[in-house]
Amino acid sequence: MEKIEAKDVNFYYGDFQALKHISMSIPQNKVVAFIGPSGCGKSTFLRLFNRMNDLVPGARLDGEILIDSRNIYAPGIQVDELRKEVGMVFQRPNPFPKSIFENVAYGLKVNGVRDKEFIAHRVEEALKGAALWNEVKDKLNASAFALSGGQQQRLCIARAMAVSPSVLLMDEPASALDPISTAKIEELICEMRDQVTIVIVTHNMQQASRVSDKTAFFYMGEMVEYDDTKVIFTNPHKEATQNYITGRFG
Amino acid sequence: MVKFVETELNELKREVDQMWSLVNSQMEQARDAVINLDKNVAQQIIVRERRVDAFELKIDSDVEDFIALFTPVAVDLRFVLAMLKINSDLERIGDYAHGIARFVNDTGAATFDAGLMEELRVKDMFSIVLDMLAELQEALRDEDPVKATSVLSKDDQLDQINKSSASILSRYAKENPDAIPFCLGFAGVFRKLERTGDHLTNIAEEIVFYIDAKVLKHTGLKDA
Structure with missing residues (x-):
């Protein structure tokens, strides 16, 4: 079942066309990775899924983005x-x-929830879901800034998951973290796929290959190839994809 | 591409090519040793077997290092996996050349019955094996999957010669009971050459896998 569908999406920052004719389907409860060099449009595309680009001056979208078959624009x-x-x-x-x-x-x-017991329950659930509960259960009232970078990132995941979203967008969620914190985030991604559909932008090829079910390769505003992650990393069909993932680009 | 990665891949390919030349030379000498019943040549093969083994270990180690350090994907991953398997196949072929040399070295026979040699087609069998080795080496150098698959049908000829050798040697042994030990040992030479053909078939399949990402193994598609 498709969770997100993009239909012939073109996106512009003023005169600059950042995305060109992108159509793709993202299945429910799967992890989809977007890869590509800086400036290829993958983050711009990701941000269209929760309308984060709406307030960018001069930004304009053509085409449709559907979540649960509903056009979010x-x-x-x-x-x-x-x-x-x-x-x-x-x-x-x-x-x-x-x-x-x-x-x-x-x-x-x-969102208007006032039931303190329910809130406390959800906070605990979300922190457990983000594998952070055991580390913070005795200091819930401490400042979030007292946590390490990796813990702060898991706190942000818990914060996002507390309202039970059905889609989670992750824009290079582990690029500022050490390998141990990165491993925890990746483990979380694998665990959370039962609850949410995850779309992740990453520059880390191994991360994309480890955590995602499908991978899309973007280049200069176009989606060059989109397939099962196994296919992309063993036998991509487009030469540009192969060149990128093997480091032969440019 | 990052130059040092390309350099590592080229170096690996060069090592496998060197291993190939070494094994090819072992098999050429095995042919000479058998046809001329030349124990000196057989001795040289036996001594050089250690070099084949050492080369295999070196390539294995280099492939392991490359995978650990560069985490290859797609065509690079297929390349290193193919090199690993081809290396193993070449080492086995080197073992067969060594086994043939041991037969020549150990046999009590001083000469061959020329008529028997003709009927057994042992020269043809060596020629086919050496042709396959040379053509596949070229196919890898040129990255030419068509050339690689073109050798597959030759394996059938090896199977046929090996099959007919069993009955010819059996008949000869009955007619010449004194030659029974020789015939038993000589049958081993044919089996080794036939097995060499199987390994060369594997190598052809690995070359196609590396270049075209097609799996020919166990498909029965020798003409694919």
């Missing part, structure tokens, strides 16, 4: 509602200047 779509469904984790951990507990509870409270 159709008139009347509430962006805050959309972002409840489509969570996001960024390259650098960005906890709020609040306590660990408040960071995870934030999304629930913003």
